[in-house]
Amino acid sequence: MQTVTNDNRKKIRTIDMAYIAIGAVLIAICSWISIPVVVPFTLQTFAVFFLIMLLGGMKATISVFIYILVGAVGLPVFASFGAGIGVLFGKTGGYIIGFLLMGPLYSLITKCFGKKLWIQITALAAGLIVCYTFGTAWFMYIYLRDTGEVGLMTVLSWCVFPYIVPDAVKMALAVFISKKFGKRLYH
Numbered sequence: 430m431q432t433v434t435n436d437n438r439k440k441i442r443t444i445d446m447a448y449i450a451i452g453a454v455l456i457a458i459c460s461w462i463s464i465p466v467v468v469p470f471t472l473q474t475f476a477v478f479f480l481i482m483l484l485g486g487m488k489a490t491i492s493v494f495i496y497i498l499v500g501a502v503g504l505p506v507f508a509s510f511g512a513g514i515g516v517l518f519g520k521t522g523g524y525i526i527g528f529l530l531m532g533p534l535y536s537l538i539t540k541c542f543g544k545k546l547w548i549q550i551t552a553l554a555a556g557l558i559v560c561y562t563f564g565t566a567w568f569m570y571i572y573l574r575d576t577g578e579v580g581l582m583t584v585l586s587w588c589v590f591p592y593i594v595p596d597a598v599k600m601a602l603a604v605f606i607s608k609k610f611g612k613r614l615y616h
Contacts, residue, residue: 445488452480452492453499456528457506467587468521468568469508474560475599477528478553482607483614486536486552493528500525520575523567524560524588531556546604553600561589 441449459472480489496506497517505512507525516522531553538552565588572579 448484449488449492453495456496460506460508463508465509471508474596475603477531478600478603479607481532481535482603483611486532490529490532497525520568520571524564527560527563530559534559550604557596565589
């Protein structure tokens with residue numbers, strides 16, 4: 430029978446904890462850079478993509494969780510300096526919660542299929558699709574409850590279609606920066 434020692438377990442190093450905390454701050458700063466519309470245009474997705482590429486899916490997810498927790502307790506870290514649990518339970522809260530799903534999905538895909546660049550980009554895109562899906566379903570639920578009936582195509586035209594190209598650009602920029610400077614920043 431084999432015993433598990435500290436050497437066999439994966440540890441989060443002190444430097445990892447620092448980068449995870451800095452990652453949560455980066456997401457907050459990127460959320461403040463926004464254009465207010467139904468679902469604000471922000472740089473949050475850039476920050477999430479960048480952290481996933483830099484730290485890996487699971488550590489980036491911890492950064493996202495800390496960001497959400499800090500916002501939920503009242504610090505103004507959400508878009509337009511929003512704060513509180515009400516933001517998470519509002520129309521756009523599903524997209525914020527959807528960020529939590531992106532890192533684990535990225536980790537699962539890259540673990541199963543490898544870390545070639547095209548696989549990493551595919552994993553980021555799959556994570557974004559899951560975030561869009563969760564956020565859109567949440568938006569429709571809240572809108573239906575608070576305002577009334579709305580069609581899926583209408584919600585997609587408000588909440589997804591205008592964001593596809595900007596999010597693709599943010600993804601490309603995050604991949605480029607992480608590949609170009611990632612080894613200098615982290616590791």
